[in-house]
Amino acid sequence: MTDSLLKVKELGQMKIDQLQKELDEIAQEAESLNKIDAISNDKKIEELRGEILQIRSKLPKLKEEILRQEKLTSGLVEMGKPTKEQLEKLRERKKIFLLLTLVVLFISNIGFCGQKVFVLCYHSFLSNKRFPTDFSPEELRNHLVILKNNGFSVISVSDFINSKVTGNKNILITIDDGNESVFRIYNEILKPLDIKPLLAIYPAIISRKKYAMTWEQLKELSADGWEIASHGYFHEKLNQKFYDKSKARFLFEIEKSKKVLENKFQKPITIFVYPFGLRSPITIETLKNNGFKYAFTIDGGGISLPVSSADKLYEIPRYMMTQSNWKNNLEKVIKKANQ
Ligand SMILES: [Zn+2]
Numbered sequence: 424m425t426d427s428l429l430k431v432k433e434l435g436q437m438k439i440d441q442l443q444k445e446l447d448e449i450a451q452e453a454e455s456l457n458k459i460d461a462i463s464n465d466k467k468i469e470e471l472r473g474e475i476l477q478i479r480s481k482l483p484k485l486k487e488e489i490l491r492q493e494k495l496t497s498g499l500v501e502m503g504k505p506t507k508e509q510l511e512k513l514r515e516r517k518k519i520f521l522l523l524t525l526v527v528l529f530i531s532n533i534g535f536c537g538q539k540v541f542v543l544c545y546h547s548f549l550s551n552k553r554f555p556t557d558f559s560p561e562e563l564r565n566h567l568v569i570l571k572n573n574g575f576s577v578i579s580v581s582d583f584i585n586s587k588v589t590g591n592k593n594i595l596i597t598i599d600d601g602n603e604s605v606f607r608i609y610n611e612i613l614k615p616l617d618i619k620p621l622l623a624i625y626p627a628i629i630s631r632k633k634y635a636m637t638w639e640q641l642k643e644l645s646a647d648g649w650e651i652a653s654h655g656y657f658h659e660k661l662n663q664k665f666y667d668k669s670k671a672r673f674l675f676e677i678e679k680s681k682k683v684l685e686n687k688f689q690k691p692i693t694i695f696v697y698p699f700g701l702r703s704p705i706t707i708e709t710l711k712n713n714g715f716k717y718a719f720t721i722d723g724g725g726i727s728l729p730v731s732s733a734d735k736l737y738e739i740p741r742y743m744m745t746q747s748n749w750k751n752n753l754e755k756v757i758k759k760a761n762q
Contacts, residue, residue, distance in 0.1 A: 442488055537727040539591040540583055541756045542741040544721055545620075547602035555745045560608050566744070566753060567616065570594055573757050579619045580650035580694065584717070586728045591760040596620040597719060597741060599654060599696060601629055606640045609647075619647070623654035623696035623719070626683045638687055645688050652694035652719070656680040663703035677709050693717065700743070707737045723752075725759050 543566075550559035558566075567577070575592040582588055583595055598605050601624045613620065622644065628635040645651055655676040659665055666673040677695070684692045693716040697706070700721035710718055717736045724740040742752040 537591075538586065538588045538593065539725045539727050539760060540578065540588060540593045540595055541725045541760065542595045542597055542719065542739060543752070544719075544741040544743045545596065545598045546600055548604040548608045549602070552746065555747065556743070557746070558744070558749075560611055562749075563608060564612055566749065567612075567618075569753055570756075573760075575756075575760070577616070577618045579648065580621045583728070588728060591725075591762075594756070597623060597652075597696065599623040600625070600658070601636045601641065603634055603636050603640075606636050606644070609644060614647070619649050621650045621652055621694065621696075621719075623652045624684065625654040625656055625658045625698070626680055626687075627657045642688065650694065651684055651688055651692060652696045653677070653680040653684055653692050653715070654696045655698045656683070658698045660699055660701045661697060661703075661706045662701045663705055666703070666705050673705075674709065677713055677715075681713055681715070694719070697721075702738075707734075710737060723755070725756070
């Protein structure tokens with residue numbers, strides 16, 4: 424663009440030079456004719472006078488043409504200079520426009536379209552078909568492959584809490600009860616894939632039952648970024664019925680569990696996972712009073728982030744994965760994420 428402007432400027436200058444030359448010549452001729460004009464009484468002189476008038480009549484037009492060319496050239500020169508600046512301005516504007524577009528997209532993504540998270544609830548990986556909630560490590564791997572092939576990312580609890588997720592295809596894996604098989608699939612499957620699930624632990628069985636993990640194993644998982652949630656102390660049904668039956672035992676489930684876990688992991692425990700998914704308003708109230716900020720159910724469904732009301736964080740839905748419904752659950756998740 425700048426090159427072509429310079430060429431036009433050059434052509435304009437040439438035209439000005441040419442016209443200036445023509446004007447000089449005419450002026451010279453006119454001057455000589457004027458001198459002749461001084462001499463009268465000659466037919467020739469009359470003819471010359473006619474010529475002079477003709478040439479003089481041409482002058483304003485030529486002057487006009489010169490001025491026009493000059494204007495055009497200087498205009499182009501003027502245009503040429505700001506063009507660079509204008510280009511800069513355009514680039515700046517383009518940048519700002521792109522930035523604004525991104526901001527608008529970002530805001531619409533978080534504010535209107537929302538990000539969605541789907542939480543899956545697993546229990547054990549013993550390859551034992553007698554337990555409806557049990558899967559083989561290969562089956563778990565297959566679920567992860569299906570999700571990955573459908574564009575899902577596996578997120579961590581911290582991603583969830585901080586809304587560090589994009590789009591609708593986010594999966595949070597939670598594993599309840601602290602079964603010993605969890606530690607095996609950690610090494611075999613989850614660690615290589617950098618997947619950090621949320622573990623729901625009830626302290627009564629840890630390091631006490633053969634089928635449960637040890638505190639040492641849990642500490643290793645915690646150190647590797649797995650989040651620990653309280654799952655009660657004895658895995659009681661924490662609803663109004665249980666509260667009415669024994670307020671002390673009800674409170675023990677929530678308070679003691681939190682205390683033990685915080686002591687073992689040396690960090691605040693702010694997430695609760697309802698045993699059997701059961702809860703009542705008194706359960707949520709007690710959780711709030713004890714500094715819990717999030718609680719997971721097994722109601723099924725996705726959760727949109729950021730949540731519209733803090734209360735929703737005490738009933739975060741999860742899909743409970745069983746041998747009979749895992750396929751149906753994954754289909755639901757995929758369908759909902761594509762809506
Ligand atoms: Zn449980």
